[in-house]
Amino acid sequence: MSEHRSGFACFVGRPNAGKSTLTNALVGTKVAITSSKPQTTRHAIRGIVHREDAQLVLIDTPGLHRPRTLLGERLNDIVHTTWSEVDVVGFCVPANEKIGPGDKFIAAELQKIAKRTPVIGIVTKTDLVQPQQVAEQLLALQQVMEFAELVPVSAVDGFQVATLADLLVQRLPEGPQLYPGGELTDEPEQTLVAELIREAALEGVRDELPHSIAVTVEEMLPREGRDDLIDVHAFLYVERPSQKGIILGHKGERLREVGAAARRNIERLLGSKVYLDLHIKVAKEWQRDPRQLRRLGF
Numbered sequence: 001m002s003e004h005r006s007g008f009a010c011f012v013g014r015p016n017a018g019k020s021t022l023t024n025a026l027v028g029t030k031v032a033i034t035s036s037k038p039q040t041t042r043h044a045i046r047g048i049v050h051r052e053d054a055q056l057v058l059i060d061t062p063g064l065h066r067p068r069t070l071l072g073e074r075l076n077d078i079v080h081t082t083w084s085e086v087d088v089v090g091f092c093v094p095a096n097e098k099i100g101p102g103d104k105f106i107a108a109e110l111q112k113i114a115k116r117t118p119v120i121g122i123v124t125k126t127d128l129v130q131p132q133q134v135a136e137q138l139l140a141l142q143q144v145m146e147f148a149e150l151v152p153v154s155a156v157d158g159f160q161v162a163t164l165a166d167l168l169v170q171r172l173p174e175g176p177q178l179y180p181g182g183e184l185t186d187e188p189e190q191t192l193v194a195e196l197i198r199e200a201a202l203e204g205v206r207d208e209l210p211h212s213i214a215v216t217v218e219e220m221l222p223r224e225g226r227d228d229l230i231d232v233h234a235f236l237y238v239e240r241p242s243q244k245g246i247i248l249g250h251k252g253e254r255l256r257e258v259g260a261a262a263r264r265n266i267e268r269l270l271g272s273k274v275y276l277d278l279h280i281k282v283a284k285e286w287q288r289d290p291r292q293l294r295r296l297g298f
């Protein structure tokens with residue numbers, strides 16, 4: 001039998017390329033958040049693929065983009081730091097969208113590390129297009145940089161997800177398990193819970209809001225005298241009073257829906273009933289204020 005391999009991989013690609021969904025498909029459990037809004041992933045959440053022959057730790061980076069705010073700069077720093085720490089990088093490009101300047105910008109950045117770290121070109125969301133278009137996208141992707149491998153996948157119908165896992169594992173060094181078996185993520189649960197709340201709050205809101213929302217979980221404790229209920233106290237931060245109105249909705253109805261959706265996902269994550277106490281706070285210009293950024297975990 002060949003040696004056990006272990007190491008790190010991350011997916012890069014422009015916002016909405018399908019990186020988080022692919023991470024979840026590989027790991028098999030919902031750890032990274034997904035949303036139809038771009039740039040929802042802020043934390044380097046790791047999902048871990050356990051196999052007999054390998055342990056693959058996936059780091060989910062935020063979408064790389066041209067920074068406009070301090071937050072944008074920090075996000076790009078996280079991306080670059082992550083790239084230099086992994087054994088293999090997957091560059092994701094959706095099958096149903098033309099390769100554009102955003103992808104070429106990322107490819108040019110990736111080219112700089114490609115000598116040291118193998119980059120696998122991944123055409124995602126193949127379920128959305130005809131096979132012919134997948135083939136054309138693979139050819140187009142091949143033009144933007146030199147890849148160690150090229151592979152088409154669909155996280156939704158599972159097409160080639162196992163193949164991609166094999167390709168990633170082949171690039172890992174030989175080594176023992178890095179994390180104990182069964183542990184799917186090393187993010188503190190509180191961070192995951194905050195992300196689930198943020199995800200619920202982002203669903204269906206106007207395009208300019210995503211960057212203005214942050215969530216902190218202040219406390220997460222089992223209810224006294226109960227072993228089947230966890231109390232979660234959280235704050236949802238917006239930048240302006242007008243945004244508070246959008247989140248609240250008519251007579252607070254939207255916030256109630258956000259709370260209910262978040263609670264369902266938190267219950268699934270924690271495997272317990274949850275009481276979610278969610279409050280909105282206005283933190284003026286938090287994206288530009290280093291002190292507030294630190295407090296909100298950036």
Ligand SMILES: Nc1nc2c(ncn2[C@@H]2O[C@H](COP(=O)(O)OP(=O)(O)OP(=O)(O)O)[C@@H](O)[C@H]2O)c(=O)[nH]1
Nearest residue numbers: 016017018019020021038039040041063125155156
């Ligand atoms: N049909 C289809 N949709 C997909 C697939 N993978 C992702 N999506 C959808 O594409 C959208 C974006 O997916 P994400 O996984 O959040 O994309 P991301 O690259 O992590 O996005 P950021 O976090 O913004 O960088 C979501 O609405 C997903 O449901 C796929 O294989 N097939």
